[in-house]
Amino acid sequence: MVAPPLLRAVIMGPPGSGKGTISARIIKHFGLKHLSSGDLLRDNMQRRTEVGILAKSYIDQGRLIPDDIMTRLMLNELKGLNRYNWLLDGFPRTVAQAEALDKVCQIDTVIDLDVPFENIKCRLTARWIHPASGRVYNLEFSPPKVRGIDDITGEPLVQRDDDKPETVTKRLQAYDAETRPVLEYYREKGLLKSFSGTETNKIWPHIYAFLQTKLPDVSQKDAATPR
Template structure:
């Protein structure tokens, strides 16, 4: 049987586009390890690693982490997974980061979830949270039994600052400005695959069919 190179992919999409749900399904269906840059960042900060302390210093000062530090942080974790097939989420966010990743690994595909901003805005601004437990409700499809109150404790729900209409609009515009050059970078390399739609359950079958064409066995063959 022919040997196959280990499959590596990146998933991109604005906050609220369903990346978490799609990534989970890809992991389950195709055996790709879902790697979240946010999880790596938090783990390094909690472990007080050298890079984690550098990142925490940037965050505490309200600055974005420099590309080289972010790239070193992510690539260091990826090197520990050299025999694994993975799906990277949340990185790269700039062309410099994309170039650093490109030097270290050849990507098989970049999955881009293209969901209209209006749809995302509605999704995110409909979210209400019970802060003590972290339970999240959505007025449109997962409302609390009593409006404004947590199902379990009856305590009031709040809307996170991240989910207010003004913040959501600002985050989406920032994502678009920052990410378009990265999408163009991958488009020029011929690895960008965009999936458009307003519902994750309708986008998913297209993502699944595409990955089946890339991984005909429906799973990952190791190198």
């Protein structure tokens, strides 16, 4: 029997648009492997690797990490995911990164979260994360069961240093200058699927319906279990 082709998907959107939140739902329902560039960089920073030490100086200033470093890191990680359907989150963020990715694989679809900047800033200052898993919380939108504590492991949550208002402004500027052209790049290739809205819970059903045309929902077996 010939196995169906593997799905190569990318999720894009400005900082705070809900990439991490929606990726978690996609993984739960469709069982893809998730590779988040931000989580990978934060793991490197925490372990004080060479890449992590270098990345910190850029991230703290709200700037993008240089393309060659970022591309090497991500493509190396992707090698281990060859046999799986995967979803890239936070990469590519520049046209040079998108071109490098194209050299090693064929992207099937790019999900673009088109959320206005004015909705984003207050989300980021209320964001708390569990660094080890990448789980994200928000004091208003999705609070943890116990304030400051991860629901699953009981470990402490932290705020990201780069979620300070002044750094957020710089990250949004970097998005406009360097990442919007990537949307055009994929639009021209006919791969871009944009979802516009101001609330994740309203955008999600559309993304869910779109992905159902590509993959079966593997969470159905748990449908009797609420959550």
